[in-house]
Amino acid sequence: MGIPLRVLIVEDSEDDTILVVRELQRGGYEPTFERVDTPEAMNAALEQQAWDIVLCDYAMPRFSMPAALAIVKEKGLDLPFIVVSGAIGEEAAVVAMRAGARDYVMKDNLARLAPAVERELREAEVRRERKQAEEGLKQSEEEFRRLVEGMNDGYCVLQGSEVVFANARSAEMFGYTQEEVIGETIQELLPSEIVEELVRMHARRRRGESVPPQYEITLTRKDQTTCSVEFGARLIEYRGKPATSVVIRDITERKRMEQALRESEEHYSALVGNITDAVFQFKGGVITWCNDRVEEIYGYPKEELLGKSASFFYPSDISPTEFTRRVAGVIEERGFFRSISKFQRTDGNLVDIEYSLSQIPGKDPVEVIAVARDVTERRRMEEALRESEAHYRLLADNATDVIWTVDLNMRLTYISPSVTYLLGYSVEEAMGKNMKEVFTPAPFELAMKVLAGELAVENMKQKDLARSRTLEIELHRKDGSIVPVEVNCTFLRESDGRPVEVLVIARDITERKRAEEERQRMEQQLQLAGRLAAVGELAAGVAHELNNPLAAVQAYAQFLADKDNLDETTKSDVETIYREAQRATRITANLLRFAHRHKPEKRLVSINEVIEKSLQLHAYRMKVNNVEVLVEPAADLPMTMADFDQIHQVFVNIVSNAEQAMTEAHSKGKLRVKTQRVGEMIRIAFTDDGPGISEDNLKRIFDPFFTTKEVGKGTGLGLSICYGIVEKHGGHMYAKSKPGEGATFVVELPIASDDQPVAEQAGSIEG
Numbered sequence: 001m002g003i004p005l006r007v008l009i010v011e012d013s014e015d016d017t018i019l020v021v022r023e024l025q026r027g028g029y030e031p032t033f034e035r036v037d038t039p040e041a042m043n044a045a046l047e048q049q050a051w052d053i054v055l056c057d058y059a060m061p062r063f064s065m066p067a068a069l070a071i072v073k074e075k076g077l078d079l080p081f082i083v084v085s086g087a088i089g090e091e092a093a094v095v096a097m098r099a100g101a102r103d104y105v106m107k108d109n110l111a112r113l114a115p116a117v118e119r120e121l122r123e124a125e126v127r128r129e130r131k132q133a134e135e136g137l138k139q140s141e142e143e144f145r146r147l148v149e150g151m152n153d154g155y156c157v158l159q160g161s162e163v164v165f166a167n168a169r170s171a172e173m174f175g176y177t178q179e180e181v182i183g184e185t186i187q188e189l190l191p192s193e194i195v196e197e198l199v200r201m202h203a204r205r206r207r208g209e210s211v212p213p214q215y216e217i218t219l220t221r222k223d224q225t226t227c228s229v230e231f232g233a234r235l236i237e238y239r240g241k242p243a244t245s246v247v248i249r250d251i252t253e254r255k256r257m258e259q260a261l262r263e264s265e266e267h268y269s270a271l272v273g274n275i276t277d278a279v280f281q282f283k284g285g286v287i288t289w290c291n292d293r294v295e296e297i298y299g300y301p302k303e304e305l306l307g308k309s310a311s312f313f314y315p316s317d318i319s320p321t322e323f324t325r326r327v328a329g330v331i332e333e334r335g336f337f338r339s340i341s342k343f344q345r346t347d348g349n350l351v352d353i354e355y356s357l358s359q360i361p362g363k364d365p366v367e368v369i370a371v372a373r374d375v376t377e378r379r380r381m382e383e384a385l386r387e388s389e390a391h392y393r394l395l396a397d398n399a400t401d402v403i404w405t406v407d408l409n410m411r412l413t414y415i416s417p418s419v420t421y422l423l424g425y426s427v428e429e430a431m432g433k434n435m436k437e438v439f440t441p442a443p444f445e446l447a448m449k450v451l452a453g454e455l456a457v458e459n460m461k462q463k464d465l466a467r468s469r470t471l472e473i474e475l476h477r478k479d480g481s482i483v484p485v486e487v488n489c490t491f492l493r494e495s496d497g498r499p500v501e502v503l504v505i506a507r508d509i510t511e512r513k514r515a516e517e518e519r520q521r522m523e524q525q526l527q528l529a530g531r532l533a534a535v536g537e538l539a540a541g542v543a544h545e546l547n548n549p550l551a552a553v554q555a556y557a558q559f560l561a562d563k564d565n566l567d568e569t570t571k572s573d574v575e576t577i578y579r580e581a582q583r584a585t586r587i588t589a590n591l592l593r594f595a596h597r598h599k600p601e602k603r604l605v606s607i608n609e610v611i612e613k614s615l616q617l618h619a620y621r622m623k624v625n626n627v628e629v630l631v632e633p634a635a636d637l638p639m640t641m642a643d644f645d646q647i648h649q650v651f652v653n654i655v656s657n658a659e660q661a662m663t664e665a666h667s668k669g670k671l672r673v674k675t676q677r678v679g680e681m682i683r684i685a686f687t688d689d690g691p692g693i694s695e696d697n698l699k700r701i702f703d704p705f706f707t708t709k710e711v712g713k714g715t716g717l718g719l720s721i722c723y724g725i726v727e728k729h730g731g732h733m734y735a736k737s738k739p740g741e742g743a744t745f746v747v748e749l750p751i752a753s754d755d756q757p758v759a760e761q762a763g764s765i766e767g
Contacts, residue, residue, distance in 0.1 A: 002025060002028050002029050002030035003028055003029050003030060004029075004030050004032065005024065005029040005030065005031045005032070005052050005053070005117070005121075006031075006032050006033075006049070006050065006051045006052045006053075007021075007024065007031045007032070007033040007034075007051065007052065007053055007054075007055060008033070008034055008036065008042070008045055008046070008051045008053070008054045008055070008079075009021075009033050009034070009035045009036070009054075009055050009056075010035075010036055010037065010042060010054065010055070010056035010057060010060075010063065010065075010068045011035055011037060011055070011056075011057045011060070011084075012037040012057065012060040012061055012062070012063070013057075014035065016057070016084075016086075016107060017033075017035045019107070019110060020055060020084060020110065020113065021033055023110040023111070023113045023114060024113065024114060024117065026114065027113065027114020027115070027117065027118070028114065029114070029117070036063075037060050037061075037062060037063050038062050038063055039063060039067060039068075039071060042063075042068060042071055043071060046071070046072075046075055046077065051079060052079075052080075052121060052124075053079060053080045053081075053082065053117060053120065053121065053124075054068070054072060054079050054080070054081045054082070055082050055084050055113075056068045056069070056081065056082070056083055056084065056101075057083075057084060057085055058083055058085035058087065058088045058092065058096070058104075059085070059087065059462070059464065060462075061462065062462070064461070064462065065083055065085075065096055065101070066096075066099060066496075066497060067461070068081075069081055069096075069099055069100050069101060072100075073100060078124065078127060078128070079124070080102050080117075080120035080121060080123070080124050081100060081101050081102055082101065082102055082103045082104065082105060082113075082116055082117065082120060083096050083101050083103070083104035083105070084104070084105050084107060084110075084113065085104065085105075085106065085107060086106065086107035086108065088104060088106070088466075089466040091465075091466060091493070092465050092466050095465070095493060095495055095496075095497055098495040099495065099496070102120045102123075103116045103119075103120060130275075132267075133267045136263070136264060136267050139260075152169050153169060153247050153248060153249045153250075154166070154167060154169040154170025154171075154172070154173045154229075154247070154248035154249070154250070155167045155169070155170055155245070155246070155247055155248070156170045156181070156245075156246050156248065157236070157238050157243050157244070157245050157246070158186060158243060158244045158246060159238060159241055159242070159243045159244075161185045161186045161187060161195075162183065162184070162185050162186075163181055163182055163183065163184050163185070163186065163189070164182065164238060164239075164243070165182065165238070166178055166181040166182055169248075170248050173219060173221070173227065173229060173248055173250055174189050174219070174221060174222065175221025175222035175223050175225070176222055186198065190217075190219070190220075191220060194217050194218075197217075198231075201215070201233075202233070202244060205233070205234075205235060205244075206235065213232055213234075214230050214231060214232040215230070215231055216228060216229070216230050216231070216251065217229060217231060219248075227250055227252040228250070228251050228252045228254075228255050229248050229249060229250055229251060229252075230248070230249040230251045231246055231247070231248060232246070232247040232249070233245065233246045233247075275291075275293070276293065276373070277293060277371050277372060277373045278290065278291065278293040278294040278296075278297045278298065278371070278372040278373070279291045279293070279294075279369070279370070279371050279372075280294070280305075280313065280369070280370040280371075280372070281367065281368070281369055281370075282310045282313075282367065282368040282369075282370065283363075283365060283366075283367045283368075284365035284366065285309060285310045285311075285365075285366075286307060286308070286309060286310065287305050287306055287307065287308050287309075287310065287312070287313075288306070288307075289306070290302045290305055290306070294372075296374075297351070297353070297372060297373075297374045298343065298345060298346075298372075299345035299346035299347055300346060310368075313355070313370060313372075315339075315341035315342070315343075316341075316342075316344075317341070327357055331357065331358065331359050335358065336356055336357065336358045337356065337357040337358075338354070338355070338356040338357075339354075339355065340352060340353065340354045340355075340375065340379075341353055341355075351374055351376045352374070352375045352376045352378075352379045353372050353373070353374060353375070354372070354373045354375040355370055355371065355372040355373070356370070356371050357369070357370050399416060399418055400418055400421070400507075401416075401418065401505050401506060401507045402415065402416055402418050402419050402422050402423075402485075402505070402506040402507075403415070403416040403418075403503075403504070403505050403506075404416065404419070404430075404504050404506070405492065405501045405502065405503050405504070406435065406501065406502050406504065407500070407501055407502075408451075408455070408499070408500070408501070408502070410434075410435045410436075410447075410448075410451070411435075412430070412431050412433070412435070413501060415427060415430045415431060422475075422477075422483065422485070422506065422508055423438070423475060423476070423477050423478055423483070424477050424478030424479055425478050429478075435447075437476070438475050438476055439473065439474075439475060439476075440473070440474040440475065440476060440482060442474075443471075443473030443474055443475075446471065446473065447471070447473065450469055450471065450489075451502070454469065454491070455499075458491075458499060465491075465493065465497055466490070467490070468488055468489060468490035469488070469489045469490075470486065470487070470488050470489075471486070471487050471489070472484065472485070472486050472487075472509070473485060473487060475506075483508060483510060484508075484509050484510055484513050485506045485507060485508055485509060486506070486507045486509045487504050487505065487506045487507075488504070488505045489502055489503070489504050490502070490503050491503070521734065546584065547585070550581055550584050550585050551585075553577065553581040554578060554581045554582065554585065557574050557575075557577045557578035557581060558578060560574045561574045561575055561578060601643050602641045602642055602643055602729075603641070603642075603643075603644070604639040604640075604641060604752055605639060605640055605641070605642045605644050605647065606637070606639060607637060607640060607647075607675055607682050607684060607749065608633040608634075608637055608675060610644060610647050610648050610651060611631065611633065611651060611673055611675065611684070613648055614648055614651035614652050614655055615629060615631070615655065615673070617652055618652070618655050618656065618659060621659060622659060622671075625659060625662075625663045625667070625668070625669075626663075626667065626668035626669070627659055627662055627663065627668065627669045627670070627671060628668075628669070628670045628671070629670075629671050629673070630670065630671070630672045630673070631673045631674075632672065632673065632674040632675070633675050634674075634675045634676045634677060637675055637676075637677060637682060638677060638682065638751040638752065639751075639752045640682055640729075640749045640750060640751060640752050641729075641750075641752045642729050642749060643725075643729075646725045646729075647725070647729070647749075649721075649722070649725065650722040650725050650726060650733075650747065651684075651686075651747075653718045653719065653721075653722050654686045654722065654745050654747075655671070655686065656718075657718070657719070658671050658686060658688040658690065658743070658745075659671070661688060661690035661691060661743070662688055662689065662690040665690050665691040669688060669689050669690060670688070670689050671686065671687070671688050672685075672686075672687045672688075673685070673686055673687075674687070677751070678748070680750060680751050681731070681748045681749065681750055681751065682748065682749050682750075682751060683746060683747075683748050684746070684747045684748075684749075685744055685745070685746050686744065686745045686746075687742060687743070687744040688742050688743055688744075689742040690742055690743060691739070691740065691742075692737045692738055692739040692740050692741050692742055692743055693735065693737040693739070693743050694739050698735060698737055701719060701735055702719050702720055702723040702733070702735075703720065704717060704720040705717065705720075706720075726747055726748075726749070729749055729750075730749070730750050731747060731748050731749040731750060732746075732747075732748045733745070733746065733747050733748070734746055
């Protein structure tokens with residue numbers, strides 16, 4: 001059979017409840033339990049029966065740990081309360097312990113549950129025993145006080161055996177009136193056996209023998225009730241005759257009090273013997289009593305300490321005289337003396353002892369009670385906490401992310417030094433800033449809206465106290481530039497869970513943004529390459545199918561044009577057919593070129609030379625159309641392995657498009673051509689001051705058959721073919737532009753490596 005245990009389980013999951021009960025059974029308990037998951041159910045369960053312990057989940061759909069703990073407190077119940085949760089964070093656990101929970105156990109570590117329950121039940125029993133002992137001691141003291149305050153003695157005088165005088169209190173003790181007692185004999189007032197004993201004692205006293213000054217008897221009153229009294233007698237003369245004066249003290253209450261006192265002392269001894277502190281009693285500077293705990297703390301058996309000088313207890317870094325003087329002064333002022341000092345145990349280990357001294361008033365020689373506690377572990381933990389706080393402060397002060405806290409009015413209360421690297425402000429400058437000055441407008445409005453929403457959540461009964469929000473915002477740097485950051489925000493809370501500040505961790509995501517943009521650009525290029533490959537296959541097939549009929553059309557048109565019997569109108573029409581057939585032939589040739597039917601014939605090529613040849617073709621047209629050309633060739637530009645004619649075709653196409661765009665926009669223009677080495681690539685940039693390209697058109701600029709020119713002025717294959725040529729050369733081609741700001745077309749080709757052959761040729765292949 002296991003240990004009986006009445007468990008109130010506050011849990012919304014029946015499965016988790018079964019796991020908890022099973023773990024308790026495994027720990028040696030036989031639990032009687034009830035599961036509740038609402039305040040009403042918990043109130044009803046607490047009213048219906050007594051419980052040994054409460055096991056509570058932290059967060060439930062209709063209930064929460066703080067609410068459950070509040071119900072237990074409201075009912076004034078001293079029940080061990082353990083949080084059993086699967087998602088409680090460190091900060092929430094600290095809040096729960098401060099609120100009154102005795103411990104917390106994670107659901108993924110239920111092996112801790114049974115030991116935690118055993119410890120909390122043991123501590124609860126200690127608390128109950130301590131309370132009972134304190135109440136018993138208080139009751140005994142109160143009864144003793146009433147006894148002392150109400151005590152008075154009876155007094156009477158005997159001559160022979162006759163009572164010749166009796167006060168009212170003595171008459172009352174005998175159960176008679178004062179008049180009835182006087183004149184009676186002692187034999188009539190007391191039982192015969194007591195009278196005989198008193199006569200013998202009286203005879204011995206008259207003979208001068210030593211007899212006890214007081215002795216106790218049981219007195220039977222007139223109404224046959226009894227009481228315990230203490231007799232004290234001495235020989236006197238009364239009215240000139242020998243007599244005996246008797247003081248009668250009713251000790252019935254004293255007897256009862258003595259019994260109560262014995263019980264109280266037993267309770268007190270049990271209490272002192274079982275507390276975790278060491279307790280000493282000093283009298284005249286000597287240890288006269290101590291409990292068993294002293295051996296565990298100091299290493300000395302208590303028998304060895306009894307009779308030792310109180311200097312044993314004194315700290316070693318001060319003289320006994322000075323310590324005694326200091327303690328006496330503080331006790332006189334405050335009523336007690338409290339301090340911490342180190343003590344060397346018998347095993348040589350140093351321990352930290354926290355002790356308090358208080359003087360028992362009215363004692364001579366002076367009596368002092370000392371209570372000592374081993375706080376070595378507490379001091380170690382306090383030091384570890386200080387080191388941890390310093391460590392985390394160091395982390396915060398040296399983190400690359402910026403850490404700041406603001407109150408609920410968005411006023412800064414702390415900011416880490418890394419703000420200098422992110423925003424350019426010193427810590428002092430940043431602390432003087434209003435958050436609205438640092439945020440760009442839209443992110444500030446977003447932050448205020450999020451804060452308002454989170455504060456609204458705080459008014460709900462069910463909420464996650466450890467929740468956080470992550471936002472992407474923009475901040476103003478000191479130099480006026482804007483930096484994108486990712487911020488993670490969470491509330492800092494008081495012990496009651498009330499939010500008081502917001503903790504913000506901000507990270508510069510500039511590089512991440514750039515990487516995302518580059519990834520998007522690469523994805524677009526990959527998508528374009530895929531489309532080009534698909535369209536290329538289609539273009540090759542179409543071109544092959546059209547070439548033969550176009551050749552026939554050209555041949556027959558030329559044949560007809562050479563005949564002499566055609567009139568001028570017909571001959572003109574035939575020539576038109578021939579010209580358009582030639583145009584169609586050029587289109588199919590472009591389609592075949594777009595389809596990459598032939599590998600480039602590569603050799604070492606100077607890009608600057610290709611630029612020069614390309615511009616020579618357009619030199620006259622540029623001059624006529626008022627287009628200024630600026631060339632910035634890089635000195636010592638490395639060679640590239642390329643097909644000269646194909647790269648020449650790419651550059652001619654780009655220059656031709658730029659010239660046409662500028663002259664159509666404003667009948668003049670400026671074209672800047674720049675070459676440079678970037679890593680292992682040669683970058684060629686063509687920048688014009690034309691009308692620019694819209695964002696939508698820029699996404700499709702390299703698509704086959706896409707053109708912004710009028711019908712008949714372009715096929716939409718020029719840039720697609722150029723893109724394919726550059727890709728075949730292992731390079732990249734892309735465009736940058738904004739409407740009204742001109743356009744830049746960039747071609748990047750790989751630098752020829754030292755181990756590449758001077759020329760690379762391949763025959764025609766499909767693909």
